[in-house]
Amino acid sequence: MSTALPRRRPGYGQLNDSNPLVPYLYLLPHAIFFFVFVIYPVGYGVYVSLHRWDLLSESRPFVGLEYYRALFDFSTPQAQFFWKSLLNTTFFTVISVPLLVATSLGLALLLNRPILGRAFFRAVFFLPGVLTVSVMGILWRWIFDNQIGLVNAIRTDLFGNQPIPFLTTEGLAWLPIIIGTVWWTIGFNMTLYLAALGNISRSYYEAAEIDGAGTWAKFRFITLPLLAPITLFVTVTTVLASFQLFGQTLVITNGGPSRSTQSVIQFITEEAFTNYQFSSAAAMSFVFGLAMLIFTYLQFKIMARDAKGGS
Template sequence: MSLSVPGEAARPREARRRRGGREGSALTPYLYLLPFLALFLVFVVYPVGYGLFVSMHRWDLLAETRPFVGLEYYRNLFDPETPQSQFFWNSMKNTGFFTLVSVPLLIGTSLGLALLLHRPIFGRAFFRSVFFLPGILTVSVMGILWRWMFDNQIGLVNAVRTDLLGMQPLPFLSTEGLAWVPIIVGTVWWTIGFNMTLYLAGLGNISQSYYEAAEIDGATPWAKFRFITWPLLAPVTLFVFVTTVLASFQLFGQTLVITAGGPNRSTQSTIQYITEEAFSNNQFSSASAMAFLFGLVMLIFTYLQFRIMARDARGEN
């Protein structure tokens, strides 16, 4: 006859309950992630996969069949004889020029404003609000405003030139090269407040003890900025630089409203041309191929940015 210890039979059941409780708690985080996963699959994974499928077929909304063509539309983008290649790479050049000019302006000007408005000056909160408020405007409102400012005939800029300075009006909106002036100036005015706010937050996290020690050592204002402020703002600068470059690559609304991509497609951005190819020319397959190639360029550029800026932030060679 076997002897059993009281409570021994209950131990396996208790152990199973504990294991079940641990298993349930392990699944709990994934249950919280399910809503995001569902939205991610529906609004990101599915559109990307469907766009790739469209780019590899001759897609016509009115046709009964959509034959598979493989990489034909991608090859067209590298064939100089095709209009898609000419217009696409021209728009890439325009977007690159805008990014190359606007990003240093947006970073340098926002940092300068942050340094000025970080000081305890009279009306500091008011001036911060003034520089931040344009960012709440929609791109259409901003574009209409700056299109009027630089209008060839009735614009405020030309009115000042003729009435106050006695100079001839300049055809900003119809001259290649000059057409970039309202686009770049308007973009800097529109978005500088966001970067300024980020730099203000970064400046607020720098301990004043560093500056006090530097003053004791007789450091000049430039030395304090070079050896204290700028190195400690490296993480903020990395974030500002990456987000500003990505936003500049996505140039669309400013050129569409201010210049409509003209004159002679000299200000047409890449996204603007992709939109035209898809919805004006009804070439959805070609537009999808352009979008994927443009996205690949942005991914590569962003990766290189992170590598270079993160290395500089760590002080590596």
């Protein structure tokens, strides 16, 4: 007597293997959104950068790589301002990223200890991250205001010193931007480190204590290597966010003084929506995007190799 079970017909929860289009139907909604919001805008941007785009003219002739070549002709204002703003953004990234990574790690190590009010302090350091960039910018612009700011009020009222024109002095104008950004975003990285520290088994530290390891040895040979993957993630995402600097400089200094704090995205926005040079702005966007891709790829390769070696 045959014991073979009858073949079930495909029903609810079962895929019909005879139709090869079924998997693609599941991908179709995402593919539509990806095309509408990624592929089409990027393709249209490339098209704009290759034509002389004038909103008041019906003729938009093809000019090829003219606007890309102009970015490397340093006799033009566009090239000078673009590379200066890119240098400003790079300076901000080089200064702010180590501060954000090191300070968030330090806070996470402190708040990972069983101290009184630990949950309260975690909330205090995380709360600034819920503010919008405009609120954060207005707050730190007031703190470092040339005349009525909190810093200058303390200097003049308590110590009798003359006020310092932070917002109109090259170099000093970066202080409210960098300090404000660290204060504003440190909570997110701190939370990531706290989650990673919570996953480290206590048995590693107990074994190290038996071998006579001190606090620094445990941090160097246990904590840091085990935090290498999250440090890679935090560093890469912080670098990407820092290169997207825009709101802080716009609200706090408006790119001044003398464009010394103008970010590259701020200049691209000015080129497009103030000067109405859409083709030039599109070319700048793609050059900046390409530089970001190369930098991120190299950074990820180097740090991933170090993290793998450390683990």
